[in-house]
Amino acid sequence: MKSPARRTSYGVKGAPYAHPSPTALERARSAPYFFLIPASLLFLLFFALPIGYAVWLSFRKVRVSGLGLGAGAREEVWAGLENYTGALSDSELLGGALRVLGYGCIVVPVMLGLALLFALMLDSEKVRLTPFTRLAIFLPYAIPGVVAALLWGFLYLPDVSPFHFVLDRLGLPQPDLLDGGPLYLALSNIAVWGGTGFNMIVIYTALRAIPAEVYEAARLDGATPLQIALRIKIPMVAPSLVLTFFFSIIATLQVFNEPTTLKPLTNSVSTTWSPLMKVYQDAFGNGDIHAAAAQATLIALATLVLSFGFLRAANRRNKQEAAR
Amino acid sequence: MPYTKRRRLVSSAVAVALGATALAACGSSSDDGETQAGPVSLTYWTWAPGMDKVVDLWNEGPGKKERITVTVKKQASGDTLVTKILTAHKAGKAPDLVQAEYQALPTLVSNDALADIADSVEDAKGEFAEGVWQQTTLGTDAVYAVPQDIGPMMFYYREDLFKEYGLSVPATWEEFAETARKLKKAAPDKDLTTFSANDSGLFAGLAQQAGARWWTTSGDKWKVGINDDATRKVAEFWGGLVEEGAVDNQPMYTPAWNKALNTGKQIAWVSAVWAPGTLTTAAPDTKGKWAMAPLPQWNEGESSTGSWGGSSTAVTTDSGHKEAAAKFAAWLNTDADALNALAKESGIYPASTSAQLSGAFAGPPEYFSNQPDFYEKAAGIAKTTAPSAWGPNVNVAYTTFKDAFGAAAKNKSDFTAALDTMQQDTVADLKKQGFGVAE
Numbered sequence: 160m161k162s163p164a165r166r167t168s169y170g171v172k173g174a175p176y177a178h179p180s181p182t183a184l185e186r187a188r189s190a191p192y193f194f195l196i197p198a199s200l201l202f203l204l205f206f207a208l209p210i211g212y213a214v215w216l217s218f219r220k221v222r223v224s225g226l227g228l229g230a231g232a233r234e235e236v237w238a239g240l241e242n243y244t245g246a247l248s249d250s251e252l253l254g255g256a257l258r259v260l261g262y263g264c265i266v267v268p269v270m271l272g273l274a275l276l277f278a279l280m281l282d283s284e285k286v287r288l289t290p291f292t293r294l295a296i297f298l299p300y301a302i303p304g305v306v307a308a309l310l311w312g313f314l315y316l317p318d319v320s321p322f323h324f325v326l327d328r329l330g331l332p333q334p335d336l337l338d339g340g341p342l343y344l345a346l347s348n349i350a351v352w353g354g355t356g357f358n359m360i361v362i363y364t365a366l367r368a369i370p371a372e373v374y375e376a377a378r379l380d381g382a383t384p385l386q387i388a389l390r391i392k393i394p395m396v397a398p399s400l401v402l403t404f405f406f407s408i409i410a411t412l413q414v415f416n417e418p419t420t421l422k423p424l425t426n427s428v429s430t431t432w433s434p435l436m437k438v439y440q441d442a443f444g445n446g447d448i449h450a451a452a453a454q455a456t457l458i459a460l461a462t463l464v465l466s467f468g469f470l471r472a473a474n475r476r477n478k479q480e481a482a483r
Numbered sequence: 484m485p486y487t488k489r490r491r492l493v494s495s496a497v498a499v500a501l502g503a504t505a506l507a508a509c510g511s512s513s514d515d516g517e518t519q520a521g522p523v524s525l526t527y528w529t530w531a532p533g534m535d536k537v538v539d540l541w542n543e544g545p546g547k548k549e550r551i552t553v554t555v556k557k558q559a560s561g562d563t564l565v566t567k568i569l570t571a572h573k574a575g576k577a578p579d580l581v582q583a584e585y586q587a588l589p590t591l592v593s594n595d596a597l598a599d600i601a602d603s604v605e606d607a608k609g610e611f612a613e614g615v616w617q618q619t620t621l622g623t624d625a626v627y628a629v630p631q632d633i634g635p636m637m638f639y640y641r642e643d644l645f646k647e648y649g650l651s652v653p654a655t656w657e658e659f660a661e662t663a664r665k666l667k668k669a670a671p672d673k674d675l676t677t678f679s680a681n682d683s684g685l686f687a688g689l690a691q692q693a694g695a696r697w698w699t700t701s702g703d704k705w706k707v708g709i710n711d712d713a714t715r716k717v718a719e720f721w722g723g724l725v726e727e728g729a730v731d732n733q734p735m736y737t738p739a740w741n742k743a744l745n746t747g748k749q750i751a752w753v754s755a756v757w758a759p760g761t762l763t764t765a766a767p768d769t770k771g772k773w774a775m776a777p778l779p780q781w782n783e784g785e786s787s788t789g790s791w792g793g794s795s796t797a798v799t800t801d802s803g804h805k806e807a808a809a810k811f812a813a814w815l816n817t818d819a820d821a822l823n824a825l826a827k828e829s830g831i832y833p834a835s836t837s838a839q840l841s842g843a844f845a846g847p848p849e850y851f852s853n854q855p856d857f858y859e860k861a862a863g864i865a866k867t868t869a870p871s872a873w874g875p876n877v878n879v880a881y882t883t884f885k886d887a888f889g890a891a892a893k894n895k896s897d898f899t900a901a902l903d904t905m906q907q908d909t910v911a912d913l914k915k916q917g918f919g920v921a922e
Contacts, residue, residue: 223917225703227593227875228621318739318748338893423681424737426889430882443566445879445912446590 217242217452242453252454255434256461258343262433263411265347266354271403273351274358278396279388281359282366293363297356304353308420311349316424337425349417354410358403365399366392401473405466412462415439434458522550523804525811526578528568529796530560533828537815540824545814551807553580562878565590572596572801579802580812583628584794585618586687586877589698591797592627593875598798599625603809610817610835614870619795621873622700627797629812630834631825634755634792635865636688639762641750642774642853648750652776656720659779663729666750676751677731677740678721680888683881685753688789689721690714691871693781698874704919705874710906715899716781722891722898732892741765753778755791756832756861759848771853777864786867793834832861839865876912883908 220238227233246252277296281289299307315336317323326333336345369392377387393400415435422428430444431437435458442451527538535555542552556578558564565587571577572594583591591597604626608616611630619628640652648669653659663675679685690697695713699706708714724730731749733739743749744766752758762773778788796812798805815821819841822833826843833839839862847857854860874880887901913920 221916223593223875225919226700226705227916227918228589228623231595233594313738316737316739318742423734424739426680426732426734426893429886429889431886440882444562444882445876446566446569 213452214456216449217456220449221447238449242450243457245450246454246457249437249454251431252434252437255431255437259411259414259433262343262346262350262414263408265343266350266411267404267407269347270351270354270407271358271400273355274362274403275393275396275400277355277359278362278366279392281363282392283384283388293360296359299353300356302353304416305420307353308349308417311345311352312421312424315345315421337421338427342425342427346414346417346421350410350414354407358407361403362396362399365396369395397477401470404473405470408466408469409462412458412465522552523807524552524554525580525802525804525808527553527555527580527582527811528558528564528578529555529580529582530558530564531582531825531829531831533830534825536828537821537824540821541811541814544820546811549807549810551804551811553811558582562587562881565878568596568799569594572799575801577799577801579799579804579808581797581799582631582794583797584792585630585790585871586684586873588619588627588795588797589621589873589875590877592621596799596801597627598800598802598805598809599627600629600798600805600809600812601626603806604629604813607813607817610837612834612836612866612868614868615793615834618871618873628795629797629809629816630793630795631816632793632831633834633865633868634684634688634757634790634832635861635868636692636753636755636778636789636791637758637861637864638776638778639752639754639758639773640776641747641769641772643772644747644750653779655783656779656781660720660724660729663724664727667729672748674731674743674749675729676749676753677733677735677743678725678892679733679735679740680885680892681734681736682791683884684791686717686884686888687871687881688755688791689717689753691789691869692778692787693717694787694869696872697880698872698877701921702919704921705913706921707874707906707910707913709880709909710899710902714902718898718902725892725898726895728895732895734889745769756865757792757830759850759857760830763850770850773851774854775851775857775860777860777867787869788864788867790868790871795834836862836865874909874913875918876909876916879912880905880909 218238218240219235220241221233222236223233225232280286281293286292302310314320314322317333317335323333334341336342373391373395374387377391382390413435414433418428418432419436419439422430422432430440434454438451438454438458441447441454527534534557538553538555546552558567561584564581565583568577568581568583568591577596581591583597588597601624607629608626615630615633619630620626638652644650645652648666650662650665651658653662659675666673666675687697690713693713693716695708695711695717697707697709697711697714699708721730725732731743740749741764744752744762745768747769752762754761758775763770766773777786780786796815798808798812802808815825816833817835819838822835822838823842825831826833826838832844838844840858844858844862847855851857883905884901887904888898890896891898891901910920
């Protein structure tokens with residue numbers, strides 16, 4: 160594809176590439192749009208349209224008259240912002256947001272901290288069995304969230320947990336992990352266990368991409384491995400850290416699997432523990448898709464603001480540092 | 484009483500012996516006059532396991548004759564199916580037939596999803612207890628479904644452990660509380676049972692036994708009585724037991740609960756007629772050690788029970804062949820062979836009174852081989868089921884129950900406060916939707 164001579168061989172039949180006809184030129188100009196059609200169509204059909212429909216639903220509601228029995232007792236009417244004011248003044252949704260915030264404050268730092276630590280350790284030259292260790296840490300990510308939550312749920316339940324059995328035998332106190340404050344730790348643990356491997360791989364890949372010369376220069380300057388890690392490796396993988404942080408925020412806001420799976424095991428997790436559980440309950444339990452649509456829209460907006468706000472802040476800092 | 488029982492047994496035995504011939508004969512004798520305008524095919528949404536095999540009986544028997552073919556589409560159970568039916572109905576594409584729990588019928592009817600099939604199934608009425616049939620009419624002249632299975636509530640207990648601890652089977656709830664305390668004193672690490680907040684149907688059934696009427700109508704307004712005196716009595720009773728620690732407060736259907744039943748940590752269970760199936764999987768090691776008795780009563784000498792579970796077969800308004808669908812629904816829930824197959828394949832306890840002692844129910848369930856008269860007793864208890872009163876937003880009440888009572892059980896706090904929350908949320912939801920609500 161580098162020499163014009165080779166190009167002509169791929170040219171349109173009988174028309175050498177060097178002398179294109181006007182129609183061929185036009186065709187060439189419209190070609191990119193032509194190639195964009197499938198993607199745009201799919202985007203419109205399966206992304207923009209459903210979102211638009213959800214937003215439309217969120218401005219409507221069902222009004223029942225009288226006993227609501229029989230035909231014509233129900234009609235869908237315009238609700239304006241009613242569903243939104245309802246969602247914003249709903250103490251359960253707010254409570255769910257706060258619970259998820261508390262959960263996120265544990266999950267995100269612990270998970271990313273561990274991921275960074277493991278990535279740095281794997282990258283250091285002294286570690287043996289790297290491929291095996293890497294796989295072992297990554298493996299939990301391959302286990303579906305629901306299965307992971309079930310597994311951990313069994314381990315948490317006092318009456319069937321092997322940990323409780325051992326603690327009992329040793330005469331030590333056995334904490335109830337499915338209640339109060341420990342519940343947050345129990346839920347966070349499932350997320351950390353499942354997510355650390357994925358984040359570690361992202362950071363580790365970035366570490367492997369750092370040219371060896373940089374390390375060589377550092378070593379010649381007399382830097383210790385710890386100094387290399389702190390002063391060179393971490394700053395150089397900062398973009399991946401930002402990326403993993405971004406993913407983690409989104410995953411935290413959308414937490415659903417773990418609390419939903421643990422819910423039947425304990426009285427401490429309500430049906431509306433996290434915002435998404437509230438949306439699910441309203442849509443499929445209570446059959447109010449309009450309120451659910453409004454809440455879903457609000458959660459999407461919050462996710463957008465939080466995650467992109469963070470990305471922007473991170474970019475600004477990077478630019479400032481580059482300017483210095 | 485013994486006479487009728489024997490007669491039922493004989494007639495059912497005859498029916499079983501005649502098998503498919505009897506079934507084919509039935510089909511031809513009753514419907515000769517009617518002609519269908521061509522082959523009809525119906526879709527049926529159900530969650531009952533093995534229903535496809537039961538439906539095959541229809542498709543190869545009476546269905547073939549009348550050229551009505553039914554196709555089963557297996558569904559998830561309970562509330563999610565209600566939502567699914569309503570969504571499909573919105574698009575005008577609901578299946579012809581659906582399985583629906585009794586408490587979901589008002590919700591479905593209020594969405595105009597269920598057809599009135601009174602004309603087609605009037606003959607079936609006599610097959611069912613009045614209280615059961617009444618749930619499918621919603622107190623109107625219309626009939627919205629044919630009852631399929633019922634779940635009359637009973638008291639299950641470990642016979643051997645009751646003997647060991649010197650406990651007697653409680654006949655009243657007062658005695659039930661005494662039994663719980665007595666056990667706690669004798670064996671502090673054991674519990675008579677648990678108050679579980681993760682299945683609202685249990686509490687609804689207990690309230691029903693006490694005479695609660697959660698939803699009633701006056702004129703064109705709904706009246707919600709979730710915190711009425713009867714339910715308050717039930718809530719106070721269980722709240723008191725949980726608070727003093729006489730019973731456990733952990734949810735049922737967890738691995739821990741299975742273990743508690745299997746190891747004798749919990750020695751009784753307030754449940755319904757389907758309990759043998761649950762116990763078979765939850766407590767396999769204690770097979771043959773359990774016994775069933777009627778539910779304790781609120782006043783001595785009374786005999787009344789609630790229902791927990793049970794469902795019906797309904798025809799949707801979207802169906803293009805409502806009459807054919809209703810015919811199938813009636814066959815499925817009243818025909819002896821169909822009911823036999825339902826018992827065998829799906830493990831249901833039939834709503835049809837004649838089937839309650841025949842076929843699969845002639846002997847006790849395998850798990851209760853020590854109680855030969857299990858189903859005779861069950862049929863007797865089923866007759867004492869108190870009437871129930873469901874409304875158009877049972878789902879909301881049920882969700883609030885789980886959250887409010889779950890928290891109250893966990894904190895061992897006031898159950899009546901949780902009951903008031905349930906009442907308020909249910910009323911608020913009705914009002915929000917625009918229903919007429921009487922204060």
